[in-house]
Amino acid sequence: MRLLPITSLQPGMRLAKKIFNDEGVVLLREGAELSAGIIRKLYNHGLDYVYIQDKDTDDVMVNDIVSAEIKRKALKEIRTHFSSIADPRVQKSSYPIIGKSFSGIVDSILMELSDNPEVMVMLMSMHTKDHYLYHHSLNVCIYTLLLGKVHGYSVDELRVLGIGSLLHDVGKAHIPNEILFKPGRLTDEEYDTIKLHTEYGFKILKDEPGIPLLAAHCAYQHHERLNGSGYPRGLTEPDIHDYAKWIGIADSYDALTTSRVYRAAMLPHQALDVLYSGSGTLYDRSMLEVFKSRIAIYPIGVTVTLSNGYKGVVVHIHTSIPQRPIVRVLFNEAGERLPAPFDLDLLGHHSVMITAVEGMNAHMPSPTA
Template sequence: MRLVRIENVTSGMILGKDIYSCEGKILLAKGVTLTSHFIKRLQSLTMNEIYIEDEISRDIEIYDIIDERTRVIAKQTIYQVMQDLKVKKALDFHGIQVAINRIVDELLSNRDIMINLTDLRSVDEYTFAHSVNVAVLSIVIGKALGYNELRLRDLGIAAILHDIGKTQIPNEILNKPEKLAEKEIEIMKNHTQFGYDILKDYDEISGLSRVGALLHHERIDGSGYPFGKRGDEISEFARIIAITDTYDAMTSNRVYKKRITPDKAIEYLISMGQHYYDYDMVRVFLNHLTVYPVGTIVKLNTKEHAIVIDNNCYTPTRPIVRLIRDTEGNYVSRFEEIDLQKKLNINIEEIVDE
């Protein structure tokens, strides 16, 4: 299977992965043949991309680092928590705890974690899907740093609740489809303090988790907020969440900004690694991140196009690919698979939409 932008989807294509609503119900099941009616429905849901099964992606399996059902339950939970807080109901910490425990258990049972994270979220569900992704990515870093199980759960709580203060920000600012005005930016910055004020009322939430959520917009060079802390003045949880929050935000479509590809987001994290982010933690993160996710179409320096079918753990910029177009741009009649780790004269130039 492979990922296709919704504007490139045509009738007759086969859906490669189940599509869920934010309530956790299956909207369209894997294997269904897409019709114009289904495509229009997906467009109306502001769905940007879907997985499809076709000849060029034959036999390519795309696995997330956590079970899809676990992800859906976590998104449902944070969605409900945010809805409750907007109407001044109490935070359902037990539900959050159950969701994080499930994520931690799955990641601890996965010995060789490589992140191949492409979430089929719509623009409208960005906030809570983002919270789940940040939790998953943060726990991956924590595991790589040798955190014990209890510390991983505290980190997961901080990460999934890092944006909880946005429930106190007006919707017209949160969902504004263009750049925020200076005054609106200042209001938005209050979400970290608002979040801390919510979390401090719950004794079950550790001080480490609360502070991690409060400081996740601080930056190593002191340019962040709310306090302008520098370096080690910023808690370790917050330094982890700063990286994963940025990565997922950059690689996600939002109401005012289109996503960038994982390789470009990685370039940014590396370039800013000694200014905004803890460079050592950035390196840990990148050791578990696929630069070119499985199912991605890439252009090679040979001018051929290929689809990524697997990744090499220790050389993430040199995956195994399947050639699908020749140098003239024509689809090939026979597929050839190349391990770029063994063909050092062939390089990936860019990710492309097919």
């Protein structure tokens, strides 16, 4: 399979992986043929990339970090409970008990991560953006739990970290939709309203049965930054809990690699560059190193150009050095298709570098966005 940006799709291509909507329901299955109308709908739904079938890479498989079934169940629970919290007719005293529900989601994700200890973070954007908040909450939870496992947290610590990351943006349920989903740049007043989601989240969670108080603090602190430039309280490094620091990195990465109505998505290597621009000032250096070690900087299936002029598709990632993948070379330096494509392992060819990635965009939003 091959990973292509929506803008590179052509009628007649066939999907290699399912596409889901915001409820986790399959919209298009593997093998579905793309028409001009379907491509237009995918674009309008905000998809960034899709996997397509390709004879040159039909032996290449991309495994999800978490199974489609777990994602579907998790998205349904997130949607149900976030919608209840957002409903002004529902008093806080009658909120459903969310602790048990979200603990179950976290345990399911942890079980799947335990079954695949070498898992790498791939692109998580193979779904429509009908409701960004639900998918973002799930993605951040998955990323954060993976980082926590690599860091060495115990199962009990991971459960608290997982609940905190899954609910880190729950306060956005109380932000007016016309601000939360505004297609243009926010005014200063609107941005101040958005920032209130951290305080709302803390108030929602702090007295909720079954939710650890530390998880409520994750919602409160995930936008705090080491140098005191974050919000809501402008805390500096010593006063920010480590869980909130991990969530802050995952939250920023997922926001950068997901398209929004006001900007296109970045590819992983671009997003990582943005995060590293804040190393030591916004984000913890050692945590960023852990994150970098688990990121598929050049995801399997992406088309790349090499410094020797060759062009091909990433077909394998070395978990020890993910920035030096194996590339299946399809075109020579003159842009001519090779009669016999071959695999080039960049780990053994140190003079060859990746110089361009298909789908790369030039716009770089702020890492604090």
